[in-house]
Amino acid sequence: MSTVSAGILLFLIMDPLGNIPVFLSLLKTVAPERRRAVLLRELMIALVVLFAFLLGGQYILKVLQLKQESVSIAGGIILFLIGVKMVFPPKDGGIFGHSDGGEPFIVPMAIPGVAGPSAMAALLLLTNTQPGKLAQWSLALFAAWAATAIILLSATYLFKVLGESVLTALERLMGMILIALSVQMLLDGIAGYLKTAPLH
DSSP, X not given: OOHHHHHHHHXXXXXXXXXXXXXXXXXXXXXXXXXXXXXXXXXXXXXXHHHHHHHHHHHHHHHHTOOXXXXXHHHHHHHHHHHHHHHSOOTTSSSSOOOOSSOOBSBTIIIIIISOHHHHHHHHHHHHHOGGGHHHHHHHHHHHHHHHHHHHHTHHHHHHHHHHXXXXXXXXXXXXXXXXXHHHHHHHHHHHHHHHSOOO
């Protein structure tokens, strides 16, 4: 996988367009002068968590003794489920639902809003399949996070200009692309397993 395709994959997983309505809802209870600071704080926390998984992913897999094929298959399944949720969102209004009010801290905006299980699984997959490209994966992660941050920081403006229906349509499109990527990841994992599986 190239740096560009990895960045696009991570951006799709973070789903900033789909999270706009949910993030705006979560920030309603926050004082207007605090909203941007809270959002920036949550985005930075998410970035730290994601980089921790990127840098420590190889060690996690070594400790768990997981093969590349199993991570690829598991990652494909997780991304497929996330893509399905983007195309057919739950009735609670978002991928990870709503909070009970108050100023959000770490959960649910940073985790799992931006740094969700699917993003962590994708980073584990990248570091396991091509560990020598850590610099490229870091660039892809930062680019995806930066694009997500720009969109979420412009959430109020985008919501007013595009409207909920256009944002919903864009999220469905991103979900379909993510499903296609997840199926390819799943097939690659199965093909890799069949190559290494012992013959009886």
